[in-house]
Amino acid sequence: MSKLTHLDETGAAQMVDISAKPATRREATAEGRILMSADAIAAIRAGSLAKGDALAVARIAGIMAAKKTSELIPLCHPLSLAKVSIDLLIDDEGVACAATVVTTGPTGVEMEALTAVSTALLTLYDMAKAIDRGMILEGIRLRAKSGGRSGEWRA
Numbered sequence: 001m002s003k004l005t006h007l008d009e010t011g012a013a014q015m016v017d018i019s020a021k022p023a024t025r026r027e028a029t030a031e032g033r034i035l036m037s038a039d040a041i042a043a044i045r046a047g048s049l050a051k052g053d054a055l056a057v058a059r060i061a062g063i064m065a066a067k068k069t070s071e072l073i074p075l076c077h078p079l080s081l082a083k084v085s086i087d088l089l090i091d092d093e094g095v096a097c098a099a100t101v102v103t104t105g106p107t108g109v110e111m112e113a114l115t116a117v118s119t120a121l122l123t124l125y126d127m128a129k130a131i132d133r134g135m136i137l138e139g140i141r142l143r144a145k146s147g148g149r150s151g152e153w154r155a
Helices: 038-046 054-067 111-127
Strands: 024-036 079-090 095-103 138-144
Touching: 024 038, 024 111, 038 079, 038 111, 054 079, 054 095, 054 111, 079 111, 095 111, 111 138
Parallel strands: none
Antiparallel strands: 024 095, 024 138, 079 095
16 A cells, blocks of 8 residues: 555645656546436526526636635645636536646646536536536546656546
């Protein structure tokens, strides 16, 4: 089992020292989906929700969340992000979301991609909850990452 880097030798939480790590291009893609009723899907598709264009708002929320990840996840480093893209796809069961985040730096952007997906999906819930309070968020996971010492990884 590998050593947990966010714990020191006494077991106390710590922010990892990345000062000696080289800056490299880092990219991560996360995905997830929200399942919802046919009525909620139809309203999102038609852009007829009382709160406005759910897909546009969710996309902006995901981008904002990626930029704020270090404020939400206690031991994450604040990063200068070069790119955040949020792809939303409506299907017969709900909306699938994929977020890709890119930076050049000494640490990866997996948490930023996961935070972006989670927040975009939560935003869709908020936008459509008047129609369907039983929506389900599922399958939130890291799909791929590249860069750094560990290189490429794909789910």
